[in-house]
Amino acid sequence: MSNANASTKPAPYRLAARTDAHQATIVDLGSVKIGGGQPVVMAGPCSVESESQLLNTAYAVAEAGAHMLRGGAFKPRTSPYAFRGLGEAGLKILAKARAETGLPIITEALNTADLDLVAEYTDVIQIGARNMQNFALLEAAGRTGRPVMVKRGPAGTIEEWLLAAEYVLATGNPNVILCERGIRTFENATRNTLDLNAVAMAKHRSHLPVIVDPSHGTGKWYLVAPLALAGLAVGGDGLMIEVHHDPDHASSDGPQSLNHEHFADLMEKINQQYAQPVAREVGLN
Numbered sequence: 001m002s003n004a005n006a007s008t009k010p011a012p013y014r015l016a017a018r019t020d021a022h023q024a025t026i027v028d029l030g031s032v033k034i035g036g037g038q039p040v041v042m043a044g045p046c047s048v049e050s051e052s053q054l055l056n057t058a059y060a061v062a063e064a065g066a067h068m069l070r071g072g073a074f075k076p077r078t079s080p081y082a083f084r085g086l087g088e089a090g091l092k093i094l095a096k097a098r099a100e101t102g103l104p105i106i107t108e109a110l111n112t113a114d115l116d117l118v119a120e121y122t123d124v125i126q127i128g129a130r131n132m133q134n135f136a137l138l139e140a141a142g143r144t145g146r147p148v149m150v151k152r153g154p155a156g157t158i159e160e161w162l163l164a165a166e167y168v169l170a171t172g173n174p175n176v177i178l179c180e181r182g183i184r185t186f187e188n189a190t191r192n193t194l195d196l197n198a199v200a201m202a203k204h205r206s207h208l209p210v211i212v213d214p215s216h217g218t219g220k221w222y223l224v225a226p227l228a229l230a231g232l233a234v235g236g237d238g239l240m241i242e243v244h245h246d247p248d249h250a251s252s253d254g255p256q257s258l259n260h261e262h263f264a265d266l267m268e269k270i271n272q273q274y275a276q277p278v279a280r281e282v283g284l285n
């Protein structure tokens with residue numbers, strides 16, 4: 001009995017599709033290669049709250065072995081009264097943290113009006129889950145020439161997610177990363193349902209690297225580590241982990257953030273199972 005796919009219909013996302021013409025994409029940031037065979041860990045706070053807060057965590061995640069620093073300068077929030085980021089001041093703090101630790105940075109662009117500003121500072125532009133089908137933003141992000149990470153929307157199908165990536169690829173920008181961050185289901189014990197099926201399926205259908213976000217995927221800090229390891233086990237190319245020096249007093253997403261000690265423990269497990277430990281000297285430049 002053949003295991004061949006009976007359907008010969010071509011995928012609607014022809015640039016993102018895994019075919020003989022498309023080798024696995026590696027997004028090369030110089031010191032970091034996403035999709036290169038070793039897990040890449042993007043870590044940092046949900047929001048940039050202050051210079052001291054971000055630098056504190058940036059040094060901690062760098063010393064623990066993280067490869068990239070994440071942090072939001074522009075934050076999409078359900079409530080308009082919640083902390084929505086520091087804007088350009090937050091981008092400048094991220095840039096300072098990169099200069100001091102050597103970690104490339106990833107941060108979110110919320111709209112086309114702020115896109116050029118974000119692209120000026122960041123190494124990777126994140127398109128958040130709420131903007132997965134903001135097609136104008138996807139195309140504009142692609143045209144910046146910066147690598148773009150597309151997060152799956154809370155109700156987005158795998159095909160819709162890959163078609164969102166297609167919008168970026170169609171601009172001629174080949175450096176696209178997918179991110180599974182959980183979908184909204186009937187289950188309310190966790191913030192979202194982390195869809196590990198989608199990680200394996202995206203790797204099967206697409207040549208693009210796939211990052212797993214167990215922080216948003218669960219909303220519970222104590223579930224982050226096991227789901228992070230599970231995400232790598234099913235083929236994820238890396239992780240996005242929220243880390244804060246004092247999660248109980250974080251301006252956003254404290255309940256799903258690891259403290260520095262818990263993050264270091266997770267990195268030790270990742271290094272034992274999947275990668276060689278990262279030796280990095282920080283604060284010397």
